[in-house]
Amino acid sequence: MTERELISLLKQKDRETFKYVVETWQNMVYNTSLGILQNDRDAEDCAQEVFVQVFESIEKFKEESKLSTWIYRITVSKALDYLRKKKSKKRFAFIKSLWDPGDQAAPDPPDFTHPGVMLENKENAAALFKALERLPESQKSAFVLNKMEQLSYAEVAEILNLSTAAVDSLLQRARQNLKKHLKNYYKEISNQ
């Protein structure tokens, strides 16, 4: 089946075609969400929302890019929305806990460990993901797409609607910021 035929059947809301789309791209969507959200439950919720949106908005897909590129765009957008909502909930819970001392905000979750990281790298990777949380959204998205999804600069540029030079600049800044946060982290550890 060509991509054009696939899109045409999807626009007709064919269940089997939609099932095929989910099964083909679920790992891609889940992995990208996991990189941004760093929580498997949130990533699963996000992945479900992405495919619901794919099904409901397929008529709006203009076929100017590949279907996978469009799905990546929805994934990044949904994951960042999720992250913003989660941060504002956390902020609200913290403010609420100031008024009501009995109502303590939920404690910070343990360090995130990605299931795809090799055992000998788990500790370093946990530190890296902690630093990744602190990056601005654009740098975080570019880093996750390039490093975790192994996409080229050109592919990342197409997804994020940027030039390749802009992606290169984003990734350089991401790397610099990550290194800065990691050095501070290791300095703190060595001082303890």
Added chain:
Amino acid sequence: MIKNIEQKADEALESISHIKRADAPPFLFGRIEAKMQQRHAGVWEKLYLWLSKPSIALAALCLFLLVNAGILFWTSQFTPQDRPEFASVDEYNLVSSSYDLENITP
């Protein structure tokens, strides 16, 4: 020590170089379908789905029992004299001789 921290930071940056893609949880398609069905359910279907949650059904049952118990308790507080609907006919002088309907003079 500074070189060591620098080295550690570089190692951390490279720690996800050969990262494998995480697998999506099983039965994702089933969950997506269930989510879509719930979203497109009508008002009555949504109400049924909400009420059929065990916690909601139990809370509704408890509330129903509580209200019934409250009413029974409240009504048992009154003696017959306290209840206007059971007042004696005499109190209102409701005797038929007071009202001679056949011989009413204008």
